[in-house]
Amino acid sequence: MSTNAAIRAEVASLTSSISHYKKLLDDMQTRLGVLQSQLDSVVYPVSTLPPEMMSEIFTHCLPTERWMDMVNTSEAPLLLMHVCRTWRQITISTPNLWTTFDVNVAGIYNYFPEIAQSWLARAREYPLSVKISGVLWDISDTGGYSGRLFRDLPTAFSENPFFRAEHRCENPSGDGRVFPGIPSTSEAVHPPYQNGPRP
Structure with missing residues (x-):
C-alpha cells in the first residue's frame, strides 16, 4: 500500500471513530438530561417547610463551641449558604x-473589613456579639497586620447604633483603649504572650 493510501485509510478510520464517539457522547448527554430532570422534579420534605420554620431550624445548626471560628464555610451559617x-x-x-x-x-x-461589614449587615438591628482572636503585635505600625486590623475594625462596626463591644484582646503595649472608635460596654486588655513567634 502506498503512503498516500495508508494515510487515507487512517483518516477514514479516525473519522469513523470520531463519529462513533460523538454519537455515544450525544446519547450520554441525552440520558444525563433525563436524569437531571428527574432529580429536579423531586420534592424533598424539608423544601416544603415555610421559610420561618427553616430559619428556626437553621439557628439550631450554629456551632456551640465558643472557640469555633464562625468565618468557616464548613460551619453554619456560611455552610448553609452553599447548599442551594x-x-x-x-x-x-x-x-x-x-x-x-x-x-x-x-x-x-487582608479582607477582614469586607467580611465584618457583610456580617453586620446581615445581623441588621439585632445585638451583635464580636469575638476576635489571633496574635496581635505592634498596633502602632499602621502598615502592618495588627495596625491594619485595628485601623479597619472601627470602620466596619462603629456606624451601627445597635453595636456594643466588650473588648478582650492581647495588646502588646498593655495600655490604652484598643478600639477607641467603637462604643464599648467594657474592655479588658491583656498582656501579650511572651513566647509566641512574631509574624
Missing part, C-alpha cells in the same frame, strides 16, 4: 444567624 439557592436566601435573611461574629483574624486580615 433557597437555603442561601433564607440564611442571609435570618438575622439571628449573624449575631455572633467569632473569628480568628490570622488568615483573613
Whole structure:
C-alpha cells in the first residue's frame, strides 16, 4: 500500500471513530438530561417547610463551641449558604444567624473589613456579639497586620447604633483603649504572650 493510501485509510478510520464517539457522547448527554430532570422534579420534605420554620431550624445548626471560628464555610451559617439557592436566601435573611461574629483574624486580615461589614449587615438591628482572636503585635505600625486590623475594625462596626463591644484582646503595649472608635460596654486588655513567634 502506498503512503498516500495508508494515510487515507487512517483518516477514514479516525473519522469513523470520531463519529462513533460523538454519537455515544450525544446519547450520554441525552440520558444525563433525563436524569437531571428527574432529580429536579423531586420534592424533598424539608423544601416544603415555610421559610420561618427553616430559619428556626437553621439557628439550631450554629456551632456551640465558643472557640469555633464562625468565618468557616464548613460551619453554619456560611455552610448553609452553599447548599442551594433557597437555603442561601433564607440564611442571609435570618438575622439571628449573624449575631455572633467569632473569628480568628490570622488568615483573613487582608479582607477582614469586607467580611465584618457583610456580617453586620446581615445581623441588621439585632445585638451583635464580636469575638476576635489571633496574635496581635505592634498596633502602632499602621502598615502592618495588627495596625491594619485595628485601623479597619472601627470602620466596619462603629456606624451601627445597635453595636456594643466588650473588648478582650492581647495588646502588646498593655495600655490604652484598643478600639477607641467603637462604643464599648467594657474592655479588658491583656498582656501579650511572651513566647509566641512574631509574624
